Amino acid sequence: MKTHRKLVSLYLHAAVILGLFLAQFFLPDYLYLAVTRVMILSVFAIAYNILFGYTGLLSLGHAMFFSVGLYTAGLTVYHLEWSAAEAFVSSIGVGLIFSILLGAVALRTSGVAFMIVTLMFSQVFYLGTLYFTTYTRGDEGLVLSEGARQFTFLFASFDLSDPSVRYVVAWLLLSLSIIFCYVIARSRLGRALVAIRENETRTQMLGYNTFMLKLVAVIISGTLSSISGAAYVLLFAYAGSSFATIQYSIDALLYTLLGGAGTVLGPVLGAFLMFFMIDITSEYTSAYLLIAGIILVFLVMYFPRGILGEVRHRWLQWLP
Amino acid sequence: MLITTKGLSKTFGGLAAVTDVNFSLNKGELRALIGPNGAGKTTLVSLLSGRLSPSSGSITFDGKDVTKMPAWKRVRMGIAYTFQITSVFPQLTVYENVATAACYGQGINLTTDTLVTECLVNVGIEDRSSIKAAELSYGHQRLLEVAMGCSLKPKLMILDEPTQGLADSEIENFCELLVQINKDTTILLIEHNMSVVMQLARKISVLDHGRIIAEGTPNEISNNSLVQTAYLGN
Ligand SMILES: Nc1ncnc2c1ncn2[C@@H]1O[C@H](COP(=O)(O)OP(=O)(O)OP(=O)(O)O)[C@@H](O)[C@H]1O
Ligand SMILES: [Mg+2]
Numbered sequence: 001m002k003t004h005r006k007l008v009s010l011y012l013h014a015a016v017i018l019g020l021f022l023a024q025f026f027l028p029d030y031l032y033l034a035v036t037r038v039m040i041l042s043v044f045a046i047a048y049n050i051l052f053g054y055t056g057l058l059s060l061g062h063a064m065f066f067s068v069g070l071y072t073a074g075l076t077v078y079h080l081e082w083s084a085a086e087a088f089v090s091s092i093g094v095g096l097i098f099s100i101l102l103g104a105v106a107l108r109t110s111g112v113a114f115m116i117v118t119l120m121f122s123q124v125f126y127l128g129t130l131y132f133t134t135y136t137r138g139d140e141g142l143v144l145s146e147g148a149r150q151f152t153f154l155f156a157s158f159d160l161s162d163p164s165v166r167y168v169v170a171w172l173l174l175s176l177s178i179i180f181c182y183v184i185a186r187s188r189l190g191r192a193l194v195a196i197r198e199n200e201t202r203t204q205m206l207g208y209n210t211f212m213l214k215l216v217a218v219i220i221s222g223t224l225s226s227i228s229g230a231a232y233v234l235l236f237a238y239a240g241s242s243f244a245t246i247q248y249s250i251d252a253l254l255y256t257l258l259g260g261a262g263t264v265l266g267p268v269l270g271a272f273l274m275f276f277m278i279d280i281t282s283e284y285t286s287a288y289l290l291i292a293g294i295i296l297v298f299l300v301m302y303f304p305r306g307i308l309g310e311v312r313h314r315w316l317q318w319l320p
Numbered sequence: 321m322l323i324t325t326k327g328l329s330k331t332f333g334g335l336a337a338v339t340d341v342n343f344s345l346n347k348g349e350l351r352a353l354i355g356p357n358g359a360g361k362t363t364l365v366s367l368l369s370g371r372l373s374p375s376s377g378s379i380t381f382d383g384k385d386v387t388k389m390p391a392w393k394r395v396r397m398g399i400a401y402t403f404q405i406t407s408v409f410p411q412l413t414v415y416e417n418v419a420t421a422a423c424y425g426q427g428i429n430l431t432t433d434t435l436v437t438e439c440l441v442n443v444g445i446e447d448r449s450s451i452k453a454a455e456l457s458y459g460h461q462r463l464l465e466v467a468m469g470c471s472l473k474p475k476l477m478i479l480d481e482p483t484q485g486l487a488d489s490e491i492e493n494f495c496e497l498l499v500q501i502n503k504d505t506t507i508l509l510i511e512h513n514m515s516v517v518m519q520l521a522r523k524i525s526v527l528d529h530g531r532i533i534a535e536g537t538p539n540e541i542s543n544n545s546l547v548q549t550a551y552l553g554n
Contacts, residue, residue: 027501071501148352155527174472188423191416191419191420192420192423195409195412195420198409198410198411198412199409199410201371201403201406201407202403202407202408202409203420204391204392205392205394205395205401205403205407205419206395206421206423206424206472207393207395207423207424207472208392208394208423208424208470209390209392263541280544
């Protein structure tokens with residue numbers, strides 16, 4: 001019975017990955033780019049969910065991690081003429097360093113204080129992107145040239161300004177993130193993180209080094225966020241200060257809440273639903289954000305676990 | 321000697337909750353720690369388990385000075401602790417609760433599954449292993465905590481008022497369970513229920529206003545005038 005459920009759950013996640021791949025052949029043109037973008041934002045949301053959904057730490061500073069990746073890749077390509085691959089790899093390193101620093105400081109607090117400390121870090125970073133306008137061009141932002149976005153992999157050369165290459169790269173990154181999160185959720189580490197979320201004192205009194213475990217969660221979550229930011233700038237060729245605003249931290253939180261915190265696919269579902277909600281309502285009214293807001297309030301009031309959280313609670317207890 | 325404290329004190333601001341306690345436990349004992357409300361019992365065992373760090377004094381466990389050791393390391397050395405207020409993982413199943421607890425046990429070679437099942441059988445809630453801890457009755461939640469403690473295979477198990485809120489019939493079973501556990505585990509039991517104390521403990525320590533005022537057999541303690549004034553007031 002247990003292995004049977006494990007298989008069903010594996011198939012379900014594999015089907016979602018496969019479905020997203022096949023979607024590229026059916027999507028209307030106007031959605032092609034949008035879905036590519038939402039897939040990258042889904043990676044960001046998956047990263048956010050590892051800290052918020054599984055570990056129970058609500059960060060308001062994830063826009064910083066996203067834009068650390070965005071700017072590391074963007075600035076090195078723009079100013080130093082690094083290749084896309086070099087820029088991507090270095091953004092992972094810089095993301096890692098920022099995650100360790102923020103984790104080591106912010107984890108000395110908890111609850112509301114944790115939210116505020118992460119927010120403060122993020123605001124400082126945002127102001128930094130404005131302050132160093134000479135390099136970042138602040139609000140206006142950097143636009144990467146097409147030449148900078150060619151890369152070779154396994155002797156084949158790819159062009160990141162080609163929409164279908166972009167789609168496949170975004171899909172690949174999202175698939176890897178889903179698999180990664182799935183593996184973590186099922187691992188000993190994942191179960192320890194959930195234990196911390198459920199009852200940190202108890203977890204500590206069972207022999208777990210909860211500080212270290214939370215630090216690991218911040219590092220995984222922050223670094224994966226930076227990876228999504230780096231992918232964003234390399235795929236869409238634009239890096240601006242707006243990505244470092246609190247708006248992007250809140251978005252990641254909303255995707256996660258909507259789709260279901262603490263589920264592997266929840267943040268992905270949330271990101272897509274939010275996108276379509278705004279896309280559809282903006283056709284009818286200019287107050288589309290208001291409508292999206294009302295829908296969200298409704299969901300949070302009646303489905304506080306989010307969509308997949310509710311599904312898991314009612315029907316599929318085995319969903320990771 | 322399994323655990324020894326020397327001059328152990330803890331103050332909260334100006335309040336002295338535990339003062340100059342020299343306390344020790346032999347391997348294999350089932351010791352009761354009693355005292356009126358607010359005497360400092362929970363504070364004392366929190367110092368032993370590492371939940372709190374002492375204002376002064378030292379603690380030796382299993383031949384090692386653990387005064388500055390963080391709680392999670394002490395657990396791995398073999399000190400298990402159950403809270404006065406029930407503390408489980410409410411949204412996890414009973415099985416998952418014990419499996420989470422079993423992770424850092426004392427060098428046991430059993431698979432997690434065997435160990436978890438064994439502990440659930442021992443406390444008698446194996447038939448509830450797949451329901452959420454939140455859905456257990458209060459009495460069963462307390463048993464779950466004991467199962468979690470057992471799964472660590474600790475050298476010392478500290479229980480802070482485990483029978484509080486249990487029905488009389490449940491208390492009887494609970495006492496039998498403690499006797500069973502005591503066969504291979506030293507137990508320090510904080511308990512208000514005197515019949516439980518008298519039935520189980522061969523030695524009792526009495527705490528009042530943060531100090532140990534008496535130590536002895538159940539008989540000696542019930543005839544001790546200091547203890548009587550501590551409980552009845554003067
Ligand atoms: N974290 C704390 N901060 C301040 N004062 C505390 C704290 N914990 C306990 N105290 C105080 O220390 C004293 C001892 O409390 P403690 O909980 O150890 O008593 P106890 O013997 O366990 O009582 P009970 O039988 O009611 O559980 C009390 O006066 C209590 O108010
Ligand atoms: Mg107490």
